[in-house]
Each structure stands twice: as structure tokens, then as C-alpha cells.
Amino acid sequence: MSLTIYGCYRSRASRNIWLANELGLAFTHVPVIQAYRVPDPQAPDAPLHTRSADFLKVNPNGHVPSIDDDGFKLHESLAINLYLARKHGGPLAPKDAQEEGLAVMWALWAATECETHALTLQQHLAAFPPEKRKPEVAAAALAALAAPFAVLDQTLAQGGGFVMGRRFTVADINLAEVIRYAKPATQLFEAAPHVKAWLEACQARPAFTAMWQARDAEAA
Known part of the structure; x- marks a missing residue:
């Protein structure tokens, strides 16, 4: 069994690495960097990036993350997490068809309702x-x-501090990794105390902190 995760820590690959840590999965990490971060993507000594010919053989879309799980290639970070949770099971995975639906719903909700706005806040309040x-x-x-x-x-108030099943699951990981982009907008979290407490609890988990420490050690 061999799992490879493509993507640098400073990308949405962080979501997949966090989940892999939670599941105790052994994996090979290939730190593919976004092409826009490379001064000259065409340079002979350019690092492996999202427009590199070798990576485009993995993901012809030219985006990270991607995984190769014993020859099965999959893209899109939220979908990758849903796949890994389903495959490896345990308490992080949906326990039945209803929870499967909820996990998919929350992943789509995070992507459509929150991610673009949260990234905009991160950029215009902190990153830029x-x-x-x-x-x-x-x-x-x-x-x-x-x-x-x-x-x-x-x-979260109704679910005992979790988004489904009254326990920590892949749905929380997928959501937390989107919601964290909005952290510079502290007023949002002050107005939503359950969201604030939930995100703090998610990010206090050892699997998250291990991922984040590796992210901090990675070149910006």
C-alpha cells in the first residue's frame, strides 16, 4: 500500500496531510509548489511546480493537491479527504449514508459559501x-x-461542538481548513463564539499542530 500526497504545506495539501496525520497513515510527501510562486517556472533548475511536465502527468489541471493511492489518482483537497476517510474508516469517517451526505454537504458548503470570501479576508487583512x-x-x-x-x-451549538455526529470527523477538518482563512477578521469569530471555540479546538489537535509545524518550517 502506497499513498503519495503532492503539494507543498503552504497549499490546500495541508488539509490532506492533517487528515493523514489523524488517521496515522504512512505517506510519501512530494512538495509541489504553485507555479505562480516560482520566479522562472521555465528555468532548468526550477523546483517541481504545478506546471512542471512531471507533475502534469499526475494532475493535468496543474493544481495541488493531488494524491496517488496505489495508482489511483485523485484531485481536489476536500474530495481527497472524503475519499481517505471513507477508505480507512474509523470515527473520523461517516458512519452511514446520512452522515456521508452531511460530510459531502459541508464540504460543498465550505467551498461555495465560505472559501472565496475567507481567502479575500486573509489577503486584504493580512497576507497582502x-x-x-x-x-x-x-x-x-x-x-x-x-x-x-x-x-x-x-x-455547532446544536451538535455539541461538532458539525455532524456529535464527534470530530473529516467534516470538521474540511470546514476548519476553510474557515481558518478568515481568522484575521476577529469580529466574525467574536460574533460566533461556537465557531471560535470549535476552530481553536480543531487547531489544538496534535495532528494539526504537527502539520502546522511542518508548514512553518517550509520556505514561504
């Missing part, structure tokens, strides 16, 4: 240099996330 930040863009993203945060806050 001050001269490139646009307060009006951040304000629009902040307003767009108010309702989804309220929905998630109510779900």
Missing part, C-alpha cells in the same frame, strides 16, 4: 502588503460571511 490591501473588498467579504458564520455557529 499594506499598499495592495483594499478595505472595501475586505468589507464586502466580511459582510458576505456573516450569515454563513451564523449558520455554522448554530450547527
Whole structure:
């Protein structure tokens, strides 16, 4: 059995590495970097990146992460996590068809309702240099996330601090890795105390901290 995860830690591959840590999976990590971060992607000595010919054989879309699980190739970080959880089972996996539906629903919800706005907040409140930040863009993203945060806050309040099954699952990992992008907007979390406590608990897990330490050690 051989699992390979393609993608640097400073990418959505972090989601898959966190889950692999939670599941205790042995895997090979191939740190493919995003092409836009490479000064000259065409240079002979360029690091392996998302437009490299060797990586395009793995994922012709030219995005990370991807996995190769004994010859089975899969892309899209949230789908990869759902696959790995289903394959390896245990308490992190959906226990029945209803939970399977919920796990898929929350993954799609995170991607469609939250991720773009959360990334915008991260960029315009923290990641971009001050001269490139646009307060009006951040304000629009902040307003767009108010309702989804309220929905998630109510779900967590009713679910004992988890999004499904009253236990920590792959659904929490997929959601937490999207919601964390919005952390610079502290007012969102103050207005949603259950979301704040949940994210803190998720990120206190040893499997997350191991992933994050490796991420911090990776070149920015």
C-alpha cells in the first residue's frame, strides 16, 4: 500500500496531510509548489511546480493537491479527504449514508459559501502588503460571511461542538481548513463564539499542530 500526497504545506495539501496525520497513515510527501510562486517556472533548475511536465502527468489541471493511492489518482483537497476517510474508516469517517451526505454537504458548503470570501479576508487583512490591501473588498467579504458564520455557529451549538455526529470527523477538518482563512477578521469569530471555540479546538489537535509545524518550517 502506497499513498503519495503532492503539494507543498503552504497549499490546500495541508488539509490532506492533517487528515493523514489523524488517521496515522504512512505517506510519501512530494512538495509541489504553485507555479505562480516560482520566479522562472521555465528555468532548468526550477523546483517541481504545478506546471512542471512531471507533475502534469499526475494532475493535468496543474493544481495541488493531488494524491496517488496505489495508482489511483485523485484531485481536489476536500474530495481527497472524503475519499481517505471513507477508505480507512474509523470515527473520523461517516458512519452511514446520512452522515456521508452531511460530510459531502459541508464540504460543498465550505467551498461555495465560505472559501472565496475567507481567502479575500486573509489577503486584504493580512497576507497582502499594506499598499495592495483594499478595505472595501475586505468589507464586502466580511459582510458576505456573516450569515454563513451564523449558520455554522448554530450547527455547532446544536451538535455539541461538532458539525455532524456529535464527534470530530473529516467534516470538521474540511470546514476548519476553510474557515481558518478568515481568522484575521476577529469580529466574525467574536460574533460566533461556537465557531471560535470549535476552530481553536480543531487547531489544538496534535495532528494539526504537527502539520502546522511542518508548514512553518517550509520556505514561504
